[in-house]
Amino acid sequence: MRSIPALPAITLFSLFFLIAPAFAADPPADDGKLRIIVFGAHPDDAEYKAGGTATKWARLGHHVKLVSVTNGDIGHWQMAGGPLAQRRTAEVHAAAKIMGVTSQVLDIHDGELLPTLKNRKLITQLIREWRADVVISHRPWDYHPDHRYTGILVQDAAFMVTVPYFCPDVPALQKNPVFLYSSDGFRKPYPFQPDVAVSVDDTFDTKLDAIHELPSQAYEGGANGSEELVRSVPPESDSKGRKAWLRARWADRQSAEANRFRDVLTRLYGEERGKAVKYAETFELCEYGSRPTADEIKRLFPFFDEASKK
16 A cells, blocks of 8 residues: 655654644734634534635635644544644644634544533633634534534534623623534434525635645545555645545535535525536524624625625
8 A cells, every 4th residue: 555654753742732722823913804713623624614715714814713623633544643633733734824724723632522611611712712703613413423512512602702701711702703504414403504605616726725735634534544545546746636636526525515505606696606606615504693684694704796896
């Protein structure tokens, strides 16, 4: 099989400085720009689910943070522990640079996330520190327990972010953000029903470049990979071939999302432009946060009139 590059030795001290929440980037300046925080359960989920939209916000000067709620330390079929956590942290930081966003990986073991009071406080603090206008996470119905509990923790924070004496060391938000779910294909207790569909045609290539920086998942298959999969993928030395392989898979994925929710695209972009969208990311409003009007949605997702402004 094609070997996976060896990683340098890592000490507990150096791993702590890579993934400890205390060393996250400073909150964004209060400059009138939007502040968006996206929670994914693992170091790849936020990038996969919202990378194109995150890039669009970032290009307009808005402040976007992608948070991995676990460190992904069992998310590979051939390696685990500190070295994998270090590797995946480096991967999402590299992806974030390409997208123009901020990235943070929390020091919680992959596969062990629980909806505890400690974790509820942690998520609440992160949303407050970012002074978020928009919060995105998984729905709390998913195949993976870490995904489910990320959704539950973010839901539980949706009211608590405004309560002054809950986590009083971080000032409460004066207004509840808009909370949304990222897309999935699960049908029980009810199917994903998007309220927002964003064309990512103009950021699709950037999203691919970012995902290319996540080889442990994109090319090696993560926890469900295998020697056979690695052999089937163009080698690391063939960057062009790898990106073509990746493009074929993600073009199918993002075009399927656009076609599945074409009605939402035409409602937001108009008939002609909505029908022309090739690739989309979609989001469903959570009832527990602010309930935005149609005009507020357009303010928070300032993409639907892009063509008319050019």
